[in-house]
Structures are given as structure tokens and as C-alpha cells.
Amino acid sequence: MNKCRIALLFVLLSLLFCWFNYSRLNRHVSAQTSAPFGAVTTVPLIISEFRLRGPNGPNDEFVEIYNNSDFAHTVNSIDGSASGYALAGSSNAVINDGLVATRFVIPNGTVIPARAHLLATNSNGYSLTNYPAGNGTTAVGNITYTVQIPDNVGIALFGTSLPFNYTVANRIDAVGSNADNNALYREGTGYPAIPSTALEGSFFRRLPGGCTGSLSGNCNTVVLLTSTLGPSSSYPQDSDNNAVDFLYGDVSATDLGVSRRLSAPGPKNLFAPVTGTFTSGLVISRLDTTVPEDAVPNRVRNTTAGSLQNSTFGTVTFRRRVTNNLGQPITRLRFRIVDITTLPSIGSGCNVEPAPAVCAADLRALSALNSVVSTNDPNVCGGGSTPCNVTVQGTTLEGPPVQAFGGGFNSSWSADSVTAATPLFNGTSINLQFVTGLQQTGVDRLYILVEAFPRSGPATTAVIRLAGPVPPASFQFEQPVYSVQEDITSTSVTVLRTGNTETAVTVDFATADGTATQKQDFTIARGTLNFAPGEVSKTIPLLISEDSKVEGTEVFSISLSNPGGGAIGTTGTASIQITDDVLEPVTNVNDDPATFIGQHYHDFLNRQHDAAGLAFWVSTITSCGANQQCIDVKRINASAAFFLSTEFQQTSFFVIRLQRAAFARKSNSPATRFPYLEFIRDARRVGNGVIIGQAGAEQQLENNKQAYATDIVTSSAFISRFPLTLSAAEYVDALFSSVMVITSADRQAAIDAFGAGGTAGRVAALRSVTDSASLTNAEFNPAFVLLQYYGYLRRNPTDAPDNNDDGYQFWLNKLNQFNGNFIQAEMVKAFLLSGEYRNRFGQ
Incomplete structure (x- = not known):
């Protein structure tokens, strides 16, 4: 009797334990689906590439797991009682392998960095241990296993290692063929099954968009090849349908359907280069930016026949310059092919040059040697005379296997000179060339994915076009x-x-x-x-x-x-x-001298202060010590000095004067004055990069003023006011009519500046009128008052709370009454003490 009771109690406890784990599991899964992406409870992992057999048979396999997020992921089994995430293989009625389902477990605590890979290899026969996997490292497994995965059997990654929890709810990802009838081990219809005799390649995820091959792919006409843009993302496609997400990389240069491409295995482990932010951090540009991409030396066609297996009709070389602006050295750099016209290709009679319009090229990636190339690009020539000769380093097609047919989809080129010992330092560049053999002539496309180490952030523009349709900017x-x-x-x-x-x-x-x-x-x-x-x-x-x-x-x-x-x-x-x-602080920060002066740089010069200028103006105020009357006077003088400074007069006040000369925009009239928002835009443009007193400032200022005046003169609004048919005298008189003030000396100076006319003459005359004494004097006081509103109050004079022009007119009349003496008029003082100004910074 006691034995029965004990047995019954054991059964009840077992059931309770199963229920408890089931409840925890489902609560965790529920929380996981609602958690934000990148949180601990989400599992952003996918199976990105796998191989089911190789030269050593079915044991010669690997499974690559990819962290498809911008956050490092730490493995943490979702049921709390298992040892990690398990990769399991299917066992079903059609393909009954009779093997243990679990192949390997990724232990809890394993960290997979953002956009990085974890590699599991079958230690019985794995033959890619010495695969470069990006120069500087090899594709050794981070995890090994011994139980093979039979051909075309589905595999799945689960958030647990407890077999009774291998369910759809706990599945992280799955990949299987259409020959496997167990839906738990595939997504969608499954990839087309491949005969075992041809399974020495690997299955890999494609990128979204782009073309997946030629005759049997989604771009099966020349029209589609030349109109379909390249991949739209740097990240693998994961649509939950294996049939469209995966391609099969065939090392033997054969094609048996829509999912099969000339390719090579590309295993990556935790130490391999990863995709990151490269533009503007890592800039990929033409070797010679003075000529188009398809011109020498950026693209070179060599018609000399090579190997009958990969370059029967010669080669095409693509050259690019890589500049490191990441802020840190790059220790590994490689380029994976993600879109290419390769076997099988389109058209017939495609063995001539130029090829018939119906032909698509059959490109084969090859290794390249270094070359010495002539370029006219002054940046590449290092500021020296052009043309110059530069060394372009050849990229290496990674292997094994060293394919006699060349590389295609998923194949990678590496920049062998970039290593941990010889990195590409920040601020330096490297010239590279990518060589492809030609087995058929015609239109071509070639897109590569940049992979580097260390990673610099989310990838946005890491797919580089070497050939193919050019997308709009x-x-x-x-x-x-x-x-x-x-x-x-x-x-x-x-x-x-x-x-x-x-x-x-x-x-x-x-x-x-x-x-x-x-x-x-x-x-x-x-x-x-x-x-x-x-x-x-x-x-x-x-x-x-x-x-x-x-x-x-x-x-x-x-x-x-x-x-x-x-x-x-x-x-x-x-x-x-x-x-x-x-x-x-409990006080108004505007009372602090450094804050007060620093804000004036923002409000009047539209830039951050320079150290010397800030120190000078702050010292004029702090020299007063605790004398408040002295401080008030020095604040007023320092503030007015910003308006009177050469930098302000030649940038913001230049814009005001030029707008009056060009469009009769008088500052004293609310109907014609240059509005606040437009003034801010144009003043920023003219003052861009200008710090008077620093080297190059005068030339930068002149360039800005000339470009601004040229844009005004060539605008349709200006030409309608001042037709191109006007003579020098007619044009200048029309300008001064717009200004509404004139002296004979200023008029003659503008006519002389007009010279032979044309755009250059019209610009020179406009600038002469803009800088004339008559216009400067007429606009000085009206602009001084207007800029009090634009600078201190950051608004038009007629905006709320005024809602009329009375305030502006009051201060203009008072400034005129005191002949422009802003101290006697107490204008600057009044704006500095106004509640509207001080409330910008505190109470």
C-alpha cells in the first residue's frame, strides 16, 4: 500500500514539474514576442549558411549561425533549465535517418557580437579548417559535432536543448528542402532538393533585391539585368520561405534550376570580418574620379584569352580606392560577391565584342596580382602633378576549394595586405583591383558586400556596385x-x-x-x-x-x-x-560671461566660438570684477561689437545689402525687408567656414560671397527684373533704382565692374553696388535695428508678441535721432534687458 502511494506521489510530482516548465516556457515565449528588438529575451539569430557534404563526404559539413541584429546577443535558453540553444536535424517518414535529433548545443553565456557569425563544424571530416575566412583568420569551428546531417534533411535552431521542447513556438529558425515533409524543420515550401552527387557546395542566404542569376534566376532577360537595381540591404533575406531566401552554391559550374549558382562555400566564425557602417566611415570611390566608372583606369577590358574554364574571352578588371575614415585601424578587409552575371548566362553568339544586345556576360571571380596604373586624380596622386603612376593591389579569391571555374555568388575577395600587423590606418587609402574572367560577353553586373574588422556600426551602404544599373542618387x-x-x-x-x-x-x-x-x-x-x-x-x-x-x-x-x-x-x-x-543654476545663465559671449557667436556669427575670441570678450567683462555698472557697460559694448565686426558686416550685413540691391528689400519696410527665415539660410551660407583672423578665412569668404552673388544673378527672379539685354549703364542704373540711393562715383565704379558683361560682369556690378558707400550708409541703421530682432529675439519684428512694426520703427527713429549712436539711444541695452531676450535662457 505504501509503495503504491509513493508511486502515485512520484507520478503527480512529475506531472507538476512538466506543467511548471511548460508554464514558464510559454510565459517566456509570450514575453519574447512582445519584447523590443535587441533585448535579452529576443533571439535574433538565423541559419545563414550550411553545407551537407564535401570532398570528405557527408561528414564534411558546417552550419553557420548569424546574429541578424545591431546588438550583441548572449545565449540564454528560454526555458531556464536547458544548457543553451540546440541545432537539431529532422527525422521523418521520407528521409528517415534514425539519428539523434540534436547535433550541437550553443552553450548559455556564449556571446555572438552584432552582425557576427558562429560556426559549427563536423569534426569527423570537415575540410575547410584552413579556409581563409577573411585574411588573418581561418574558418575553424567555434563548436564541433560528430553526428552528420543527411542530404536534404531539414535543420532547426531551438531556444532550448530539451528535445521535448522542440516545437514551433520555441523554434528560432529552420531550413529544409522540399523533400523533407516535417514542417518543423523548414520554413515555407523548403529549398529544391539537390541530388547527393552534386552536394559539395553550400546553401547560403541571398540579400534582398538584386538578381539571383541569369537564365534560371529572377533576372532572365537582358532588360531585367540592366534595369533591376542591386541588393537593397546589406543584411541577409529572411522572409520565412527557404525556397526564396536560400541559393545553392555549386562549386562545379553547373546549373540545375532557379536556386543553384556557381559559387563557393563561405564559412565565417566569431573571428571573421563583419558587415558595418562604411559610408562615410569607409569610403569606396573610383580609382580615378576624373573619369566615369566604366572608363580606364576604373574599368579595363583585356581580350587576351586565358583559361578555357574561367577566362576564355579574357578578363574585366574593376579598380577602386578604399579610404579609412572610421577613426581606427582596419585589420581585415574583404569583399563578398552578392550579385553577379555568371553561369548559366543569356543569349547566343556571345563570343564577340561588342556582344549582341541579347547577351549577358558570364563573369568568373579570379585572383589578381599588383599593377602599376596611370591616373589623373590629384587625390590619388597625393597632391603631386598629374598624371601619375600608382600601385593598385590585387585582391585574392579566397579558398579552398580553389575552383578551376573561378568564383561566383558567395565567393569572396580579400585585401591580403590589410592584416593585424599591417592595418589600414585611419586617414589612409588603399588602391584595389578585382579581376573577373569572361566566359561569355555581354552586359554584366557585379555587386560586392564589404566586410571588415573591427566593425564600426550598423551597415547602411556596405553593398558596392562595380557593374550594373546605376540607381538614382x-x-x-x-x-x-x-x-x-x-x-x-x-x-x-x-x-x-x-x-x-x-x-x-x-x-x-x-x-x-x-x-x-x-x-x-x-x-x-x-x-x-x-x-x-x-x-x-x-x-x-x-x-x-x-x-x-x-x-x-x-x-x-x-x-x-x-x-x-x-x-x-x-x-x-x-x-x-x-x-x-x-x-x-538658480540664476539666469545669460549672466555668466562665457555663456553670454558664446551665445552671441551662435546668434550673430552662426558658429561655435573660437577659443581666442571667446577668451578676449569674456576678459573684457570679467575685468570689471564685482562692479555691476562696469559689467553692464562691457556687456553692451561686447554685444554691439558683434554687429560691428568685420565678420558680421561681410556676411550677414552683406546679405542684407545684396538683397536690397537685387530685389529692393529695404530693412525699414515690413513689406519689403528680407524675412528672418530666408536671412538665416543665406547668412549661414555666406558665413560658412569663415573665422576672420584665421588662415584662409579671407579666401573662403570671397568664395562664399561670389557663389552667393552668382546664384542670385542667374536666378529667374533676378533676370526678370534685370533682363540680359540691358547695357552696362542700363543695368547699373536699374540696380541703383532698386537701391534708391546713388552717387556718381558709385555708379561709375559699378559700370566699370560690369566690363565685358555676361554673368561675370553682371555679378561684379551687383557686388560693386552692394559694397558701395551709398548703399552701406543707407542700410546701416535700418539693418542694425533689424538684426536686433533677428539676433536677440530670433524672429521678425512683426511676429508675436508685437504683431506689428511699431517696435521696430520706434528703435529706428531713436537710433536715427542719435545719429546711429547705439549707446545714447540705449537700443542694445534695451534688447539685452528685455524680458523676451532673458526668458530665452532662464527666468
Whole structure:
């Protein structure tokens, strides 16, 4: 009787234990599905590549696991009682291997870095131990196992190592063939089964978009090959359908269907290079930016026949220059082929050059030696005379196997000279060439994925086009969110240009208020970015203000618009988060001399202070000691000095004068004056990069003023006011009519500047009128008052709270009454002490 009771109690306890684990498991899975991406409870792992047999038979296999996220992942079994994540193989009625389901377990605590790989190998016969896997390391397994995975059997990665928990709910990823009828071990319909006699390659995930081959792929016509853009992402495709996500890499150069390509295994382990942010950190440009991509020396066609297996019709060489701007040395660098026209190819009679229009090329990746090449690019020539001869280093096709047929999909080239011992240092460049054999002539496409070590961040533009259709230019911010600590400081955002980089293009930018506002928290920024041919990134400096208000984190945004020669990308707007000071002073921070002067640099010169200038003006105030009357006077004098400075007069005041000469925009008239937002945009442009007193400032200022005046003169609005048919005298008289003041000397100087006319003459005459004494004198006081509103109050005079022009007219009359003496008129003093100004920074 007691034995029965004990047995019954044991059964009940066993059931309770199973129920407890089941409940924990389901609660965990439920939490996992609702957790944010990258959190501990999510499992962002996928099976990225695997091999079921090789030269040593079915034991010669590997499974590659990929962390498909921008966060390191630590293995932590989801049921709390297992030892880690298990990789299991299917056993089913069609393919009954009778083997133990679990092949290997990734132990709890294993860390797989962001975008990195973990490699498991069958230690019975694995033959790729010496595979380079990116120069500097080899493809040895991080985990080994001994129980083989039979041909075409499905495999699955589970968040547990307890076999009774191998369920769909606990499955992380699965890959299987359409010959495996166990749906637990495949996603979708499964990849097309491959005959065992041809299974010495590997199955690998394709990238989204692009072409997956020629005749039997998704781009089976020349029209599709020449119109389908390259891969749309640097990350593997995971649509939960093995049939479309995976391709089979065949080392034997045969093709038996839509999923099979000339290729090579590409195992990567925890130490292999990984995809990262490369533009603008790692810049890939043409070897010679003075000529198109398809011209010598960037692309070279050699018709000399080579091997009958991989270069019957010669070779095509692609040359690029790689510049490291990551801020740290690169110790490994390689390039994986993700889109290529290769066997089988399209068309017939494709053995001539030029090939018939119906032909697609059959490219085969080959290793290359170094070459000495002539280039006209001054950057490549190191600032010396052009043309010059430079060394271009050959890239090595990785193996084994060393394929007689050459490389294709999933094959990789490595830059052998970039190693831990000889890294590519920050700020340096390397010239590289990629050689492909030609087995058939015709249109071609070749896209490569850049992989490097160390990783620098999320990959956004790591797919590089060597050949194929050129996408239109696209502009987007490097990241969607930026953060900066509250202070009198500056930060910057980066705009990336992808797609067509051959031509000059433009894109506008503008900030917008959020919880952070341009009056109190940051300086409004508006302008246009001008990308030169080959230029792929621009930075926009943003000025941040200090205040003594307890506000918490505040946010404003910056957006791209009006792309000239392109389109706005997915991240066309970025948010800037301003982190509030932990402790705020009880006094108004504007009373602090350094804050007061630093803000004047933002408000009037539209830049961050230079150290010498800040120190000088702060010292004029602190020299007063505790004498408040002296401090008040010095603050007024320092403030007015910013308006009177050469830098302000030749940038912001230059814009005001030129707008009056060109469009009769008089500052004393609310109907005609140059509005605040437009002024901010143009003043920023003319003052960009100018710090008077520093080397090169005068030339930079002249370049800015000339470019600005030229754009005004060539605008349709200007030409409609001043037709191109006007003579020198007619043109100058029309300008002074717009100005409404004139002296004979100023008129003659402008006519002389007009010279032979044309755009250059019209610009010179406009600038002569802009800088004339008659216009400068007429506009000085009206502009002085206007800039009090634009600088101190950050608004138009007629904006709220005034809602009329009475305040502006009052101060203009008073300044005129005292003949422009701002001290006697007490104008600057009044603005500095106004509640509207001081409330920008505190109470």
C-alpha cells in the first residue's frame, strides 16, 4: 500500500514539474514576442549558411549561425533549465535517418557580437579548417559535432536543448528542402532538393533585391539585368520561405534550376570580418574620379584569352580606392560577391565584342596580382602633378576549394595586405583591383558586400556596385537619432549620398521645433548641401544653447527636402535629443560671461566660438570684477561689437545689402525687408567656414560671397527684373533704382565692374553696388535695428508678441535721432534687458 502511494506521489510530482516548465516556457515565449528588438529575451539569430557534404563526404559539413541584429546577443535558453540553444536535424517518414535529433548545443553565456557569425563544424571530416575566412583568420569551428546531417534533411535552431521542447513556438529558425515533409524543420515550401552527387557546395542566404542569376534566376532577360537595381540591404533575406531566401552554391559550374549558382562555400566564425557602417566611415570611390566608372583606369577590358574554364574571352578588371575614415585601424578587409552575371548566362553568339544586345556576360571571380596604373586624380596622386603612376593591389579569391571555374555568388575577395600587423590606418587609402574572367560577353553586373574588422556600426551602404544599373542618387541621414548634452556647444549630423555619385547634386535641409525650440534650445539651421561628383557624405553643424530651466530631455528635428538630381531616402528626417543638465543654476545663465559671449557667436556669427575670441570678450567683462555698472557697460559694448565686426558686416550685413540691391528689400519696410527665415539660410551660407583672423578665412569668404552673388544673378527672379539685354549703364542704373540711393562715383565704379558683361560682369556690378558707400550708409541703421530682432529675439519684428512694426520703427527713429549712436539711444541695452531676450535662457 505504501509503495503504491509513493508511486502515485512520484507520478503527480512529475506531472507538476512538466506543467511548471511548460508554464514558464510559454510565459517566456509570450514575453519574447512582445519584447523590443535587441533585448535579452529576443533571439535574433538565423541559419545563414550550411553545407551537407564535401570532398570528405557527408561528414564534411558546417552550419553557420548569424546574429541578424545591431546588438550583441548572449545565449540564454528560454526555458531556464536547458544548457543553451540546440541545432537539431529532422527525422521523418521520407528521409528517415534514425539519428539523434540534436547535433550541437550553443552553450548559455556564449556571446555572438552584432552582425557576427558562429560556426559549427563536423569534426569527423570537415575540410575547410584552413579556409581563409577573411585574411588573418581561418574558418575553424567555434563548436564541433560528430553526428552528420543527411542530404536534404531539414535543420532547426531551438531556444532550448530539451528535445521535448522542440516545437514551433520555441523554434528560432529552420531550413529544409522540399523533400523533407516535417514542417518543423523548414520554413515555407523548403529549398529544391539537390541530388547527393552534386552536394559539395553550400546553401547560403541571398540579400534582398538584386538578381539571383541569369537564365534560371529572377533576372532572365537582358532588360531585367540592366534595369533591376542591386541588393537593397546589406543584411541577409529572411522572409520565412527557404525556397526564396536560400541559393545553392555549386562549386562545379553547373546549373540545375532557379536556386543553384556557381559559387563557393563561405564559412565565417566569431573571428571573421563583419558587415558595418562604411559610408562615410569607409569610403569606396573610383580609382580615378576624373573619369566615369566604366572608363580606364576604373574599368579595363583585356581580350587576351586565358583559361578555357574561367577566362576564355579574357578578363574585366574593376579598380577602386578604399579610404579609412572610421577613426581606427582596419585589420581585415574583404569583399563578398552578392550579385553577379555568371553561369548559366543569356543569349547566343556571345563570343564577340561588342556582344549582341541579347547577351549577358558570364563573369568568373579570379585572383589578381599588383599593377602599376596611370591616373589623373590629384587625390590619388597625393597632391603631386598629374598624371601619375600608382600601385593598385590585387585582391585574392579566397579558398579552398580553389575552383578551376573561378568564383561566383558567395565567393569572396580579400585585401591580403590589410592584416593585424599591417592595418589600414585611419586617414589612409588603399588602391584595389578585382579581376573577373569572361566566359561569355555581354552586359554584366557585379555587386560586392564589404566586410571588415573591427566593425564600426550598423551597415547602411556596405553593398558596392562595380557593374550594373546605376540607381538614382538618394539622400538620407546616417542615423535617425542623435544626442547631445545641453551646453553652449555644437554637434553635427551626417547626410549620406548613395546611388549615382557621378554628377553634382544638391539637397536642402532645415531644422524644425519640437519640445526644443530655436529661440531657447538650439540655433535654427537652413541651407543647401552641394555634393560634388564622387562626394558621398556631408556634415551639418548644429548649434546648441544653454539655459537654466529644468526641462528634461528635449527634441528637435532636421529634415531633407528638394533633392536636385536624386530622391530622399528612408531616413529623410533625424531627431536631435538635447539632454538636460543634471543640476540647473538658480540664476539666469545669460549672466555668466562665457555663456553670454558664446551665445552671441551662435546668434550673430552662426558658429561655435573660437577659443581666442571667446577668451578676449569674456576678459573684457570679467575685468570689471564685482562692479555691476562696469559689467553692464562691457556687456553692451561686447554685444554691439558683434554687429560691428568685420565678420558680421561681410556676411550677414552683406546679405542684407545684396538683397536690397537685387530685389529692393529695404530693412525699414515690413513689406519689403528680407524675412528672418530666408536671412538665416543665406547668412549661414555666406558665413560658412569663415573665422576672420584665421588662415584662409579671407579666401573662403570671397568664395562664399561670389557663389552667393552668382546664384542670385542667374536666378529667374533676378533676370526678370534685370533682363540680359540691358547695357552696362542700363543695368547699373536699374540696380541703383532698386537701391534708391546713388552717387556718381558709385555708379561709375559699378559700370566699370560690369566690363565685358555676361554673368561675370553682371555679378561684379551687383557686388560693386552692394559694397558701395551709398548703399552701406543707407542700410546701416535700418539693418542694425533689424538684426536686433533677428539676433536677440530670433524672429521678425512683426511676429508675436508685437504683431506689428511699431517696435521696430520706434528703435529706428531713436537710433536715427542719435545719429546711429547705439549707446545714447540705449537700443542694445534695451534688447539685452528685455524680458523676451532673458526668458530665452532662464527666468
